[in-house]
Amino acid sequence: MYTFSGPAGDRLLPTPSLSAAEEFAGDYRLHGRLLGAILSAGIAFDLAPAPFSPCFLRLVLTAATGEGEGESDGYWEASLEDLSEVDLEMHGRLSALSSASEEGGLPELLSSSATTFADPSGCGPPLRPDGDTEAVTPDTLAEFLRLACGRRVRQLLLATARHFAAGLTAVLPRPELLTNFSHWELVRLIQGQDLGAARGLQN
Secondary structure (H helix, E strand, C coil), X not given: CCCCCCCCCCCECCCCCHHHHHHCHHHHHHHHHHHHHHHHHXXXXXXXXXXXXXXXXXXXXXXXXXXXXXXXXXXXXXXXXXXXXXXXXXHHHHHHHHHHHHHCCHHHHHHHHXXXXXXXXXXXXXXXXXXXXXXXXXXXXXXXXXXXXXXXXXXXXXXXXXXXXXXXHHHCCXXXXXXXXCHHHHHHHHCCCCHHHHHHCCC
């Protein structure tokens, strides 16, 4: 589908860009309403072999329940695996830091690259106060990766997730119940492997 075309071809992921989020806003709301109808009616709908991307579904559920609004970067969690689905170029750069840490060459790489807590995409404010000048160290690398991955995934997918969630919550009477299910449990609900639980969302 033209609105779902992320770098990871084995997952159902919206096109990761702000322009696509606005250009296809109506389409994403429609997809959200369809998913809401599927869940509330307990209809079997086979998404295999391309289930929703976990990072996208987490953003949809967060937007649908209103959690995370106004929260700082520390609230938003994402991994290098999540990042690989939306920005392969940044994933390559950050993976090099992670690999160097495992191989013992991190101090030299951090020194040569002058890595700081600035937004790696160059599209937003620093990841931490004074991050433009605060150097990343071996001790703070894990936090840097967590914040950087979360920021980039959110930059590229949150607007789309909000459109999708708007459609979803327009159909589901109690969208907060979705937080009771994990990503894979929701996939099973959508694919009809646990229709009894899906029908429970109607009550």
